[in-house]
Structure formats: structure tokens, C-alpha cells
Amino acid sequence: MSSYQAPKAGSKIIIVGGGCFGLSTALSLATDKSKNYTVVVYDREEIPVRDAASNDISKVVRMDYGDSRLCMELAIDSIDVWNQWNKETQVPIYHNTGMLIFSGASQLCENELHSLKHIRNAGHADWIEELHGDQITERYPYLETAVNNGISAAYYNKIGGWCNSSEAIKHVYKKCKDNGVQFILGKETGNFETLVCKGKSVTGIKTRDGTTHHADRVIMTAGSWTPSLLDMKKQVIATGQIVVHFRPSEKIKQTLKNLPVWFGDFSRAGFYGFPINDDGVMKVALHSTGYLNPRQGDGVSVPRTQSTNDQDTIPLRAVQEFREYLQLFLPITEELDITYSRVCWYADSVDGQFIVAPHPDYDNLIVATGDSGHAMKFLPMIGTRIAQIVENIDNEYSRAWAWRTVQPRAGFYDRPILGDEPNSPTRMVTSAHLRSSKL
Structure with missing residues (x-):
């Protein structure tokens, strides 16, 4: 590790993955004109990549x-930077709902x-408002059931909210191209196959079309595909997390019009959700142990x-978990069909960092x-920090x-496996299972 040397000015840098x-x-490296790097990004699809975690509403x-x-x-x-990007785009990509x-x-x-301690210590106590049950139900009457079910302590942070992530990716992609980043995209020409090495030294990559692409430095940013492309020493695994969409009626839209981004006991239950967007979609998701999809061999x-x-939805047990939690937290969703669902894939590190x-x-x-x-x-700042590590x-x-060897907690790898067996609780459901049982 200590032998690592920063790339020299004028180096060619290959980045595998356009998420x-x-x-x-890529943007951070390309905008440092003093280094004059040649930056080339490879991906198997056009950006935003359809099944990348970053391609989302x-x-x-x-x-x-x-x-x-x-x-x-x-x-x-x-x-x-999010606020600055909003000034650069015709339609805001960051929404400060709190x-x-x-x-x-x-x-x-x-x-x-x-x-709360860290936010206040950073000098932002004025952003925070702690709320007890009566204050929650007064401001958000539709959360009375949640409060009555014991989900009754909360705080509101007026800074934060959500970003339209696919539009944000498009914006950064354009900024990359404007700053001279080259892109090689496609299922053959841009699809990483293997590293090219001379001894321990990586000298480039080979893509699926058989072409070798030389570089002075390779950066692997392949998201949840990384541990299947590279030996990550069991420090990272690909896990599937659950996302659902609802399309509320006009009446429900009016009822929920002041709903911000919410975390419903996130550190323990893992459920979170978003306001209804301009397309009439309300998204709810679950950050949990997730699902695995082990490959043969x-x-x-x-x-x-x-x-x-393309016929995949989400596992049966996930539908059941969502309906059960939302019955406790936001029962107004009981009458709504799930109009879209997907398994969103993360690269989960052992310690979550x-x-x-x-x-x-x-x-x-x-x-x-x-x-x-x-x-x-x-997204606005992570590249700056990664570029500093590259340098x-x-x-x-x-x-x-830094690279570290962390012993996984008990059960870290013991996660449900996606299955196709007819009676499996982890099988993908049909559209019938996504409909409300209350209609």
C-alpha cells in the first residue's frame, strides 16, 4: 500500500463504470487542468446505465x-454544489424538502x-427542530397512526431532501464531456472484461470485443458489479434492496402535500420514502440486509x-414486509396498488463505509x-475525495x-437468496400481488 505512487501529469486514466x-x-480529474490527464470512462451501456443504482427517480x-x-x-x-447545479439546469435536480x-x-x-450532536457541533442547530407526538400529528395528521403505534419521536432537518438521481447523472455526464472526458460505451466496446497486467502492475483493461486499452492508472467504479469483476477479499458483496412506487389519487396527493423525505425508524426498521413527485409517483424503499444472487461456481x-x-418485480416476502410496515406508519397507502417495483443493487461493504x-x-x-x-x-463532492486518493x-x-480487512458481523453473508421456485418466499411476484387488497 505504501508503495502506491500518484499518476504523473499527462497520464492516461481509465475509469471502469459510469455511475x-x-x-x-472523471469530472474532478478532468477539471484539474494543471495535471492534463487524459480521462476515459468505459461502460457497457449509454449513460445513465439502465440498471445502475444511480439511475432512479x-x-x-x-x-x-x-x-x-x-x-x-x-x-x-x-x-x-447541489444548489449550484440547480442554477445550471432548467429543471431543479435537487429538492430541498427537508x-x-x-x-x-x-x-x-x-x-x-x-x-443531532454532530449537526449542532458543526454550527447548524438552527436547521433542527425536535418534535414529539402531538407536534407530529398536528403538522402531519396522516401520521397519527404512526404516532399511536409508538413511532412518536422525530426531528425535522430543514436542509436536505432528495435529488432526481438519473437527471443528476445526466448533468454530470454533460459536464464531463464539456471538460474533455472521453467515453467508450457499449456492450462490446465499453464492457470491461479483465485487467491487463505486467506482473503486479496494471497497464490497462481489455473489453469484451477483445481490444486492449492501455492506461497509466485504472480506477474501478463498477458499483455493485465490482466484487464480481475483482477479488474484493470478501469486504464487499452485491445486495439487492427493494424499491416500490405508488400513484396516489388526487385526494391523497392533497392530503400528503407537505410530506417531506422521511425515515421511519430508519436505523432499526430501514424504511424510508419520498414526497409525491411532479409525475405523481410516490416512492418508498427499504434499506436492509437485502437479497443475494450467487453465481454458479x-x-x-x-x-x-x-x-x-425484464419480468422481474420484487420478492413475495418484500411485498409482505412493505405492506405490514406501511400499515403501521402510513396506512393511507393500503388502498394503493404498487405500480412499479424493482430490486436495486448496492455494493455493501462489511462496515457500511x-x-x-x-x-x-x-x-x-x-x-x-x-x-x-x-x-x-x-455526487457533487465524492469525486473530489476519490481524486485526492488517486493522487x-x-x-x-x-x-x-483505506483498504482494510474487517471481520463481518455474524450473519453478514447469511442473507435471503433470490429464487424462482413456485413456493419460495423470495420468488418474484406477479402483478396481482402488487395490487391493493383493500379495493
Whole structure:
């Protein structure tokens, strides 16, 4: 690790993957004109890539990070850039609705208390408003059931909300091209096949069409595909997380018109959701242990997406979990059909933190992975931090995200496996299962 050297000015840098990490890094490297890097991004599809986690209608933008002060600071730094990007785009891509964060009890739990402590210590106490049950139901009458069910302590952070993530990716893609980043895209010409090495030294990549592309540095930013392309020493696995959409009636839209982004006892239950967007869609998601899809041979989990399995929905057990939780938290959804659902794939690291570091088996290879489902809010700034690691700059981020060997907690790999057997609770459901049983 200590032998890693920064690339020289004028180096050619290949980035594998055109999602959040890859595009943000490409933009940061390309805008540093003093280095005069040639930056080339490879991906198997046009950007935004259909089945990338970053290609979505919404992602949370928050600074509320429990005891992770660095993530909070990176999120706060990103807010200014989100606001700047809104000035650059005709339609806003960042929506400052605020965040409503619940504990599933009558008082805030430890994780939320840590968030409040760090936000206040950073000088932003004026952003925070703690709420008790009566205040919640007065402001959000439709959450009375949640309060009555004990989900009755919360705070509101007026800074934060959500981004239209696919539009944000398009915006950064355009900025990359405007700054001279080259893109090689396509299922043959842009599809990473293998590293090209001379001994331990990575000298480039080979794509599926058989072409070798030489480089002075390779950065692997392939999202949830990373652990199936590269030996990540069991520090990262691909997990499938559940997303559903509803299309509320006009009456329900009016009822929920002041609903911000919400976390419903997120640190324990994992459910979160979004306001109804301009297209009339309300998204609810679950951040949990997720699902695995082990491949034949080595058992490494690989994403199973609607790009290759176009009839996929979500597992039966996920539908049941969503309906049960929303009955407790937001029962107004009981009368709504689930109009769209998908399994969204993350690269889950053992400790939930990013891994951005030289790979220990190679020279000239940086991995940027371990998004663990919480990277998109950092799109404006994550590339700056990754570029500093590429350039071997020591700081708090390079130390926090350094390559490490973490022993997984008990059960880390013991997650449900997606199945197709007719009686399996992890089989993909039909459209009939997605309809409301209340109509």
C-alpha cells in the first residue's frame, strides 16, 4: 500500500463504470487542468446505465449520519454544489424538502442523537427542530397512526431532501464531456472484461470485443458489479434492496402535500420514502440486509436486474414486509396498488463505509466501491475525495476509506437468496400481488 505512487501529469486514466463514483471522479480529474490527464470512462451501456443504482427517480440527500462525522461533513459540502447545479439546469435536480427522521419509540434513539450532536457541533442547530407526538400529528395528521403505534419521536432537518438521481447523472455526464472526458460505451466496446497486467502492475483493461486499452492508472467504479469483476477479499458483496412506487389519487396527493423525505425508524426498521413527485409517483424503499444472487461456481453475488430479467418485480416476502410496515406508519397507502417495483443493487461493504484505495494485489489500480446504498447524495463532492486518493493525498477521507480487512458481523453473508421456485418466499411476484387488497 505504501508503495502506491500518484499518476504523473499527462497520464492516461481509465475509469471502469459510469455511475455516481465514476462520473464524479472523471469530472474532478478532468477539471484539474494543471495535471492534463487524459480521462476515459468505459461502460457497457449509454449513460445513465439502465440498471445502475444511480439511475432512479430519487435518492435521499441528507447529512444525518449518526456518529459518522465525515459523512455528515461531506454531505454538507455537497449541498452548496447541489444548489449550484440547480442554477445550471432548467429543471431543479435537487429538492430541498427537508428530512423528517423518526425513532420507533417515544424518544430518539442513539443513532439519531448522534446525528443531532454532530449537526449542532458543526454550527447548524438552527436547521433542527425536535418534535414529539402531538407536534407530529398536528403538522402531519396522516401520521397519527404512526404516532399511536409508538413511532412518536422525530426531528425535522430543514436542509436536505432528495435529488432526481438519473437527471443528476445526466448533468454530470454533460459536464464531463464539456471538460474533455472521453467515453467508450457499449456492450462490446465499453464492457470491461479483465485487467491487463505486467506482473503486479496494471497497464490497462481489455473489453469484451477483445481490444486492449492501455492506461497509466485504472480506477474501478463498477458499483455493485465490482466484487464480481475483482477479488474484493470478501469486504464487499452485491445486495439487492427493494424499491416500490405508488400513484396516489388526487385526494391523497392533497392530503400528503407537505410530506417531506422521511425515515421511519430508519436505523432499526430501514424504511424510508419520498414526497409525491411532479409525475405523481410516490416512492418508498427499504434499506436492509437485502437479497443475494450467487453465481454458479464461486457463489459470488451478482446483480440480477430488469435489464436482463425484464419480468422481474420484487420478492413475495418484500411485498409482505412493505405492506405490514406501511400499515403501521402510513396506512393511507393500503388502498394503493404498487405500480412499479424493482430490486436495486448496492455494493455493501462489511462496515457500511466506502472503500476507496489502491487494491493490495496490484499496482496502478484504485478501487472506489462499498457505496452501501448511501453514495448518491455525495455526487457533487465524492469525486473530489476519490481524486485526492488517486493522487495519493493523505487526509481524513483517505484514512477512513483505506483498504482494510474487517471481520463481518455474524450473519453478514447469511442473507435471503433470490429464487424462482413456485413456493419460495423470495420468488418474484406477479402483478396481482402488487395490487391493493383493500379495493
